Structures are given as C-alpha cells and as structure tokens.
Amino acid sequence: MVAATPVEGTQDRRPMSVGQRLSRRFFAILGLGGLAGVVAAWSAGLVRFLFPRILYEPPMNFVAGDPDAYRSGEVETRWQKDHRVWVVREGEELYALIAQCTHLGCTPTWFADEQLFKCPCHGSNFTRAGDPVAGPAPSPLYRASVQRGMDGQLQVNKAISENRPGPRDAAPFVLRLKSGQRGERSA
Amino acid sequence: MAETLETMPVHEDVGQAVTVRRQVATHPVADPAAGADDVHVWPHLVYREFLCALAVVGLLLLLALLFNAPLEDRANPSATPNPAKAAWYFLGLQELLVYFDPWFAGVVLPSLILIGLMMLPYLDLNRGDGPGQVEEPRRLAVPFFSAGLALWFGLILIGQYFRGLSWAWYWPWENWNIPKVTESFTWSFPVWLGLPVVLLYGAAGAWLPARISPRFLRRLGWTRYLIVSVFLTIAAAIPIKILLRLLLNVKYVLKTPWFNL
Amino acid sequence: MMENEEPPKERVVKPQEALEGIEAGKGFQERLIHKVTSSELWRSVIRHGSPALRRNRALTVISNFFLHLHPLSIPRRALAFAHTWCMGGITFLLFLVLTVSGVLLMFYYVPEVGRAYEDMKDLQFAVSFGMLMRNLHRWSAHAMVVAVILHMMRVFYSGAYKPPRQFNWVIGVSLLVLTLLLSFTGYLLPWDQLSLWAITVGANMAGATPLVGYQGPFHELLGARVDNDVRFLLLGGTLVGQNALLRFYVLHCIVLPLVAVLGMAIHFWRVRKDGGISKPL
Numbered sequence A: 001m002v003a004a005t006p007v008e009g010t011q012d013r014r015p016m017s018v019g020q021r022l023s024r025r026f027f028a029i030l031g032l033g034g035l036a037g038v039v040a041a042w043s044a045g046l047v048r049f050l051f052p053r054i055l056y057e058p059p060m061n062f063v064a065g066d067p068d069a070y071r072s073g074e075v076e077t078r079w080q081k082d083h084r085v086w087v088v089r090e091g092e093e094l095y096a097l098i099a100q101c102t103h104l105g106c107t108p109t110w111f112a113d114e115q116l117f118k119c120p121c122h123g124s125n126f127t128r129a130g131d132p133v134a135g136p137a138p139s140p141l142y143r144a145s146v147q148r149g150m151d152g153q154l155q156v157n158k159a160i161s162e163n164r165p166g167p168r169d170a171a172p173f174v175l176r177l178k179s180g181q182r183g184e185r186s187a
Numbered sequence B: 001m002a003e004t005l006e007t008m009p010v011h012e013d014v015g016q017a018v019t020v021r022r023q024v025a026t027h028p029v030a031d032p033a034a035g036a037d038d039v040h041v042w043p044h045l046v047y048r049e050f051l052c053a054l055a056v057v058g059l060l061l062l063l064a065l066l067f068n069a070p071l072e073d074r075a076n077p078s079a080t081p082n083p084a085k086a087a088w089y090f091l092g093l094q095e096l097l098v099y100f101d102p103w104f105a106g107v108v109l110p111s112l113i114l115i116g117l118m119m120l121p122y123l124d125l126n127r128g129d130g131p132g133q134v135e136e137p138r139r140l141a142v143p144f145f146s147a148g149l150a151l152w153f154g155l156i157l158i159g160q161y162f163r164g165l166s167w168a169w170y171w172p173w174e175n176w177n178i179p180k181v182t183e184s185f186t187w188s189f190p191v192w193l194g195l196p197v198v199l200l201y202g203a204a205g206a207w208l209p210a211r212i213s214p215r216f217l218r219r220l221g222w223t224r225y226l227i228v229s230v231f232l233t234i235a236a237a238i239p240i241k242i243l244l245r246l247l248l249n250v251k252y253v254l255k256t257p258w259f260n261l
Numbered sequence C: 001m002m003e004n005e006e007p008p009k010e011r012v013v014k015p016q017e018a019l020e021g022i023e024a025g026k027g028f029q030e031r032l033i034h035k036v037t038s039s040e041l042w043r044s045v046i047r048h049g050s051p052a053l054r055r056n057r058a059l060t061v062i063s064n065f066f067l068h069l070h071p072l073s074i075p076r077r078a079l080a081f082a083h084t085w086c087m088g089g090i091t092f093l094l095f096l097v098l099t100v101s102g103v104l105l106m107f108y109y110v111p112e113v114g115r116a117y118e119d120m121k122d123l124q125f126a127v128s129f130g131m132l133m134r135n136l137h138r139w140s141a142h143a144m145v146v147a148v149i150l151h152m153m154r155v156f157y158s159g160a161y162k163p164p165r166q167f168n169w170v171i172g173v174s175l176l177v178l179t180l181l182l183s184f185t186g187y188l189l190p191w192d193q194l195s196l197w198a199i200t201v202g203a204n205m206a207g208a209t210p211l212v213g214y215q216g217p218f219h220e221l222l223g224a225r226v227d228n229d230v231r232f233l234l235l236g237g238t239l240v241g242q243n244a245l246l247r248f249y250v251l252h253c254i255v256l257p258l259v260a261v262l263g264m265a266i267h268f269w270r271v272r273k274d275g276g277i278s279k280p281l
C-alpha cells in the first residue's frame, strides 16, 4: 500500500506525505480510542475498588471442649449460638455440621423427636448426617474440619469444609475417637 | 367558551409573552377537535391533585399513629426466627424459592419477568389504542398479564397465610406453633424421563400457540412469535412445577451435573 | 401554518394595571397587596398575576416550576379519577414523603452494627415523635410499593403502553425495580432479625447467579469464589456484616434515590412529550 489515494479536491498525485497520512480522521480515531481506553480502565478500576482487600470478620475456628465428652447418637447444639456449628457423635465418629442451610443460608432448627434439621426460611429438611431430604436445599450440609489439638481439645475450623459424601466421611471432617488417638494427633 | 392562549391577554412582561407564544406554537394546547371540551389545569386538575395529596398524607398519618413499625430482636447470625418471613412484597419470591433452585427462582426468573415486561409494548402488536383506531379485544395480553399477577398475588397469600413453623404448609385452622412432622421426602425424575419430558414440553410450547391460532403467528412474524412463545412456555411451567411439588413431592424434573430444574 | 399568520396582537398592560381587578388606591389592604406584588422582588419570583383570574391561569402553570410538569389544559375526561386512579401521582407523592421522613431519620441513625439497632430503639423510645417518623417512613414505603403496582396495572389495562408510549413503559419498569431495590436496601438498616435474614437470603440469591455467583451453575468457569463473586461485591464481605450495612445505607440513602429522581424526571417529561396522558378508553 505505497500508493495512497490522492487527497480529495487536489490534483496532486504524489504519494501522501506523513502529514497527510496523519489526517484528521486518524487523530479522531486515535482520540476516541484513547478516550474509550481510559474510560474502560477507569471502569475496571472502579469495579476493583468495590471489592475490599481486607475484611474484619469473625474468626472461623474455635475450641469445642473434650471430644470424648460428646454422647453418641446426640446432636450437640450448644455451640450454635456463638459459632454456628452442631457437633454430632455417631459411635466412635465425631463430626461438626455448619449450621447454615445450603439453600440460602438460614440457620435450621434441630428437631430431636423427628431427628431432622428443618430450615425456617423455605422448609428444607436435613438428616443428622446433613443430607437434604425435603424442601429446596440442593446439597448436603457442610462439615467443618475437626481435629484433636495438642491439649486434647476438639479444634473446629469452618474455613475448611466439605459436603460431598466420601470426602466428608474421612479426616479431617470426621474425628475417630477411640482407635489410635496418637495417630489422629499427628494427622 | 374555551379560551386559547392567543385570545388570552397576557402579562405585560415581554419575555414572558414570548415564552408563551413559543409554547403555543410548539405545543398545540390540545387536540383541536376536542378543544371545546378542554379544561384548564389550574384550577381543575391542580385542586384535585391537592385534595388527593391531602387525603393520602392524612391516611399515612393515621396509619403511622395507629400502627407501629415492627422491630424484632437484634440481628443474630446464629439463630433464624422460625418461620422467617420476608416483607409481603417479597413473599412471592420467597415462596417461589421453595419450588425452584435459587439461580432460577432468585435470578433468572425475576430477570425474565422484568425483561418480558420491558419488551411488552414491542411484542404486543394490537395497537388499536392510537388516535382514530378501534382497539381489538386483547385476547392474549390481558389473560397472560392477569394470570401472572394472579400467580404472584397467590404466592404472596400462600407465603403469608399458609406457611408456618419450618415453612411447612399450615391450613388457616391449624396452629403454627405446633411442629409438623415431615411426612414424605422429595424425589426427582431420573434423567431418562426428565430430559424427554423437558424437551417435549419446550417443543409443545413453541408449536401449540401457532396450532391454536395460525393468525397469531402470521401477525407477529417468526422472531416475535418465538419470543412470545418462550415466555408463555416458561410462565406455564411455573404453576406446573409448583403443583408437582405440592401434590407429588417432586424435587427436580430434570437433574444434570450442572443445574437442576 | 403558525409562522405565516400574524402574531396575535399583544395588549400592552401598564404596570399600574398589572394586578387586574385591584385598582390601586382602593383601601389599605389592596394598596399593600399591590405594593408588594408589584415590587421588583416579588415580580422576579412570581411571574404571573393572580390565578384567580382566568387569563392568568395558563401563565401560572407555565411559569411555575412545580406546575410546569402539567400541560396548560387537558381534556375534561382526563380529570376522571377512574382513568388514572391518581396512582402515578400518588407514587410520586409517597416518594416525596419518604425523602422527607428518611432525611429526618438520618439525623438519629448511625449505620454501624453496634449502634444501628440501638438507634432504632432510641427513635422509638427516646426521640420525640421518633416512633411517628419511623412509622411514617415504613408505611409510606409499603404504600409506595402498593401504589406503583396499581399504577402499573392501570397503565397495562388501559393499554397506555402502546405507541407512542412504549419507551415510557420501559422507564416505568425500571422505576418499579428501583422502588423494590429501595425497599430491599432499607430493610437491612434496622439491623434486627428480619433485616438480617431477609438480606442474608437475598444476598445468597445473588450468590446463585449463573457464572458470576459462587454457588451458581457454571461458577467454575470464571473461578467465582465466596470472596470474589457478585455476592461479595454486594455485601463487601463474605457475610452480612458491617460492610454490608454501610453499602446498603449508602445505596438506600444516596445512590438509589438519585437514580430514581432522574428516572422519574425522564418519566414525567416523556408523559408530556408523548402527548399527555393517554385517552381514556
């Protein structure tokens, strides 16, 4: 593209000079493009601005007493008030359910006579294992990581959680109480 | 009888007179044919508006004196009141969330409703309301809109009066505070059933309106027709799914690894 | 057409005659009124004569900022209450009531999780007429939702969304959304149990948005997590806490009302430009 079209209205047939190439249109496009770029960059920055980088939210972990003190077959609701967690012991296995409906996040209520957690917001029902059996909840309740600390106390950490059958039934989401406490501790 | 601006003597302020004349030139004061039946906004409309405003403000004051705005316990992230009911105007949405997954009931469906409402004037080709035209009966628009409203108000009523502890269904004569035993658990269609059902339903929704009224398709043209039938099909699916859940305890009609319906 | 015609002859009114019907020098009262209303100050503010006189009625409507939303005259039929139920106007009136009562509440309310609830209690029990103001704000909000729905119903059933008014209907739908968003954001501010759980559920719905919500379908594609999705953007955190309260406060008291005012201005302007309100059926 060496031979450029002549500038309209002139008889001049020489190739365009640099000045002619940098026509008004070129500058208009350059200017508008630049403006669009700046606006886009600003918008991106604005969106990023709205995502905080530092949060002041309550801690996710707490100490939940002596794990051996929980009674088998019972749902312990005493941590719900401060930490939103239920601790359940089934035989020699112990797990901590996060008391947050997997539907839209309300706190279900434990009905011991029916052995069901029921959610007050849209009526989801969960079994003691956390599986949804009625209502709209799409997935099982989450289990928090449970470990025995150096002092033998139960350490619950909600930041690490799992609800898929399989992974949720193994360490660290289930704590085995009797068999090999030493092994547990090092895990 | 009716004064027009031209015959009306104006204030002596020249600038004002120019403004008035310009307004007369650019805004025909009213339909010339109906001019004789026109009334001045001041005072006829203005005093009506004033009375209306007085009545409304009076009513509000009365309400505010008689009824106190509710204030429950302090916010507590670890205990939800049971049942937890939203404000009445969001109860329809809360009730829909019982039947559909949140991405659908809470995001896709409200967006579709709003988009559908916004598209309404462009989809409704029954334009008989313009000057000098006789309006045809609005055979689709009115029933569709009314059914939508009825569904919405119906869901609000269910949420308000038929839902009790743990959002279970309570009849008006039952006591909300007595827990209800969950009698049956939900189940879902297997994929081999759900997928054909959904596909057939969608195809039927695209085909039936044209079958019922070929004129409808001819008049709207393909694009509009398809848009309208998609809205009709999705809208009709909502009461169907609600009944499936309420009567047969069906959780999902279609289950896929990515989303459920 | 208009341009070819002789402009209507203008009668020159002498300043002394400006206030028609009241001849200067009648009695003390009349003279005082005349003195005031013919002063430069008065006439720079009020640009029309007394609207008690027929010929000044049109000027009153045109030259008064608040009245100029209206046309000069309207068909007699349009006056019928049954035509509009006054619902658009009532919605606007309720918005004004909400603005005034809301601004007053702001004098006593601090959007801080440790204080918000206590401030509501103070408004109820310690501030003179605080309860009344809170009630007024709350019930007006409910009434506005009722009014805007009724307005939409009347516009629909009277077919008033048809050409040339299609786009004003679209603006109307946005105003409906804004009204509901104002209600939703205001709901969190008392920081009571209703607030918390309504907003928790509402925000989690945002978290279920396909693609950009951390619990929505296909969220893996864009890598949406609890701390980077739309719900996080809305709440300014992973749960309904201080940041969420502040965000909702700013949206409720500043952003949404401003947008709504803009929307309403366009809405009203278009009602006029589309030829006034549609003819009753």
Ligand code: HEM
Pocket (backbone or CB within 6 Å): C084, C086, C087, C088, C089, C091, C092, C148, C151, C152, C155, C160, C161, C165, C168, C169, C170, C171, C172, C173, C174, C175, C176, C179, C264, C267, C271, C276, C277, C278, C279
């Ligand atoms: C903040 C909310 C709103 C306000 C303050 C408002 C106000 C008004 C007012 C004062 C009028 C004049 C006629 C009348 O009073 O009926 C009007 C007309 C109209 N409104 Fe609204 N409106 C709002 C929301 C809506 C909504 C939600 C819709 C529809 C979805 C809508 C659609 C229309 C249309 C199409 C007209 C023209 C009607 C006609 O010419 O007969 N508006 N609006």
Ligand code: FES
Pocket (backbone or CB within 6 Å): A101, A102, A103, A104, A105, A106, A119, A120, A121, A122, A123, A124, A135, A136, A137
């Ligand atoms: S939040 Fe639990 S059922 Fe909806």
